[in-house]
Amino acid sequence: MKVTLISIPVRDQEKALQFYTEKLGFLKKKDLPLGGGNRWLTLVSKDWQDGPELLLEPAPLHFEPSKVFQDALMEAGYPWTQFDVDDVQSEYDRLINLDVEFSVKPTEMGTVKVAVFNDTCGNNIQLVEEL
């Protein structure tokens, strides 16, 4: 078995596609229609294009428990998932300039530095740098 896919629930796939590609810098990998306006929409890291794909999944629109769980995480400030970066501070500076909102500014936690932002599609996402 191989890990090739990570799923992120989003409220609006098109809006998520724009945010994750234009602001975060991911590349679109697969985009196919699933009926009812839904898409199988995956992205990859620009610097690791054969790495795992990120699935922007419209689950909260169709499955109420998914929406409830996502809302609860958002309210608690909990990240849905996290992405590795080389330098949290410079990524924070870059994203702040693109009007991305952070709930946790770059913070050292022992051997890692973290920051948490809002992906505008229902999730908090954590950036992590290993120190």
Next chain:
Amino acid sequence: MTFYEKELDRIRDVVYSNEGQINTVIGIRNYIENNYDVDLNLDVLSHMQYVSKYHLLRLFKKYYGQTPRQYLIDKRIEKAKEHLVNDMSVTETCFAVGFESLGSFSTLFKRKIGKSPAKFQKEQLSRSKIDREF
């Protein structure tokens, strides 16, 4: 303050309160990052930070979740992939990332990546050729 921020504070207090230990392991990690291509072992690393090698092993595992040896091997394999993608030969790559035997490099690479260094390189190079042609 959100629930998550409170959790970060709690974890910081419980896990990351010993600044001396954290500075020690961060120093070790940085040393591995900058010297993965030479012969590294616990004796060298422990001497560098003036701690016993068994203490160092325990500390590193406590904060990074793997032993210095495992961390070093992952670093070498990651760098080897970069070299192979950039068309360096398998033998050159092996020595450039600090392995002393081509056999152990190839075996380890295959175990970690699922294919031999030569096969990995061939696939990567043919993939970039296809990308250029289409």
